[in-house]
Amino acid sequence: MALRFDRCTIDPDAFELRRDGEVVPVEPQVLELLLFLATNPGRLVTRDELVEAVWRGRIVSEATIASRIKAARRAIGDDGTAQRLIATVHGRGFRFLAGVRDDADGTPASPAAPPIAIEVPTDRPSLAVLPFRYLADDPAYRFLLAGLQDEVTAGLGRVRSYLVVNSGSAASAAAVSDDLRAIGAGLGVRYLVTGSLRAGAGRLRVTAHLVEAASGIEVWSGRFESEAGDTFELQDAITEALIGALSPALYAAEADRLKRQRPAVLAAYDRVLKAIP
Structure with a gap:
């Protein structure tokens, strides 16, 4: 089910971000980060939550998180000065400020459930x-x-x-x-x-x-x-x-x-x- 906000659409099934109808080339990890934030609109997402969801709990530096947030903002037409879509809550985490709608019926998106471990088949390309x-x-x-x-x-x-x-x-x-x-x-x-x-x-x-x-x-x-x-x-x-x-x-x-x-x-x-x- 696609998620719409501002001028953007995230399609989780196609693993694709569009802005103004055009596909935006974006690193997979940055798209995962955007998807997690967009499914938790308006809520303070702590750094620990973000690391668990996007980096699967691995140890990552503040610089790495900051660079991915910067890339995410750039992909959706935001920046660190305006912070109109992704706001930094200093010392705590991040808040997704855009109103998010489910593509199917236009209703506001519900907060995401905790990440679920998925068994990935071994016969991968x-x-x-x-x-x-x-x-x-x-x-x-x-x-x-x-x-x-x-x-x-x-x-x-x-x-x-x-x-x-x-x-x-x-x-x-x-x-x-x-x-x-x-x-x-x-x-x-x-x-x-x-x-x-x-x-x-x-x-x-x-x-x-x-x-x-x-x-x-x-x-x-x-x-x-x-x-x-x-x-x-x-x-x-x-x-x-x-x-x-x-x-x-x-x-x-x-x-x-x-x-x-x-x-x-x-x-x-x-x-x-x-x-x-």
């Missing part, structure tokens, strides 16, 4: 993010490469729907072979993410590809451009855009793959995915 290539003469932004691979790997790894190989193993495999099928087989993954970074004339361009490892077929590609600026904010923005685009691309690739499979051999997770339109 697996992937590895390979080191990005640097395609520029100017070495100034070369250091972004390792950060991009690590951050995209970490961001995708937070989504429980699929398994992600750690960036060290992916880098080691890519160092001994440039054959994507061989790399995929060696890592035992279904998909590979490859990409490149170009720098020039004060702009950065990142190109990413999602490849089915067994066949070597590219199932998705995307390009992201940005003005060169603050390197940390730049890395965060590029990473967020990549993860926001890759997550739905993975689901679409899986749905496509499963349509070609015989239903009798589908695992429980595959059966669920096949129902995705």
